[in-house]
Amino acid sequence: MSAAADPPAGNAPRLSIRIDLAPDHRLGPGKVRLLEMIAAHGSISGAGRALGMSYRRAWRLVEAMNTGFGCPVVHVQIGGRSGGGARLSAFGAEVVARYRAAEAAAQAAVAPILAELGRTG
Numbered sequence: 001m002s003a004a005a006d007p008p009a010g011n012a013p014r015l016s017i018r019i020d021l022a023p024d025h026r027l028g029p030g031k032v033r034l035l036e037m038i039a040a041h042g043s044i045s046g047a048g049r050a051l052g053m054s055y056r057r058a059w060r061l062v063e064a065m066n067t068g069f070g071c072p073v074v075h076v077q078i079g080g081r082s083g084g085g086a087r088l089s090a091f092g093a094e095v096v097a098r099y100r101a102a103e104a105a106a107q108a109a110v111a112p113i114l115a116e117l118g119r120t121g
Contacts (some may be wrong), residue, residue: 013114016102025068031061032099035092038062040072044086062086069095 073092
């Protein structure tokens with residue numbers, strides 16, 4: 001996880017980025033974290049467990065992203081002899097990287113403002 005995604009110490013102000021791509025298509029920290037956990041665990045169910053999220057919820061979020069982007073961010077392999085699993089597509093990995101880059105740039109841009117807000121509160 002990038003430093004921009006790490007929560008600040010104590011009650012310091014923090015920035016959270018949500019990108020509205022279309023009226024019913026958004027990308028934010030929860031979906032990006034889900035994608036990162038799918039990459040780390042190799043499955044939607046494992047990612048959901050790591051995040052305290054039901055498999056159904058995780059699956060619906062993946063489906064929403066696949067549909068919203070118009071191409072898969074996650075490739076799913078149905079179980080069988082070698083077992084099932086999930087992995088990020090090349091596009092999915094790019095979505096995560098671009099989101100984290102936008103998050104880091106925004107964090108750097110607003111760091112002085114957040115510091116001021118933290119001192120005045």
